[in-house]
Amino acid sequence: MRVTQYPLALTALALALGLGLTAAPAFAERDLVPTLERSFNVCPDRPTEPIWMQDIPLRQAYQRVLVQDIYRAQNLEPIVETGNCDCEIRFPSWDAAEAMFRERHTSDERWEMLQVSDGYNRRANDVRLEAKAICEAAGNW
Structure with missing residues (x-):
């Protein structure tokens, strides 16, 4: 590999990483339902932190x-x-x-x-x- 090819390889790597990192959170966000309520399946009456x-x-x-x-x-x-x-x-x-x-x-x-x-x-x-x-x-x- 010639020295002039490194910047191109690094650019391709950065682009691949960037696409992978930005696509994953968007996918995961669809499944999240934000809530401020504490809800537990086990021992639901557990004490809250001070x-x-x-x-x-x-x-x-x-x-x-x-x-x-x-x-x-x-x-x-x-x-x-x-x-x-x-x-x-x-x-x-x-x-x-x-x-x-x-x-x-x-x-x-x-x-x-x-x-x-x-x-x-x-x-x-x-x-x-x-x-x-x-x-x-x-x-x-």
Whole structure:
């Protein structure tokens, strides 16, 4: 291939990528029906996130993610410990996760929160399959 052919090849690649990326979202958008209502097939009365988490500025979203990760670990571990997947166990109040965040992590730097978040994710992932089996048997997955 001669040196003068590279720009043409790059242009063709860019065009192919551009067409592929713009066509896919248009196709997917037809199937989306936007709604602001929360609707769940399993445990429909699950508690909502605290308002401050919903309204958190984008630059501080890592704090919301950390509380979500704490919550996830705190709701999957008891399922495995008790062998019970009632809705109150699978989706408890956010109070304990929020309290854990405020007591232990509010003053952490961003990078520290990201590390802690990773740890909670690992904890949750360690028990996820076992919790899923218990919850599927109870019809709550």
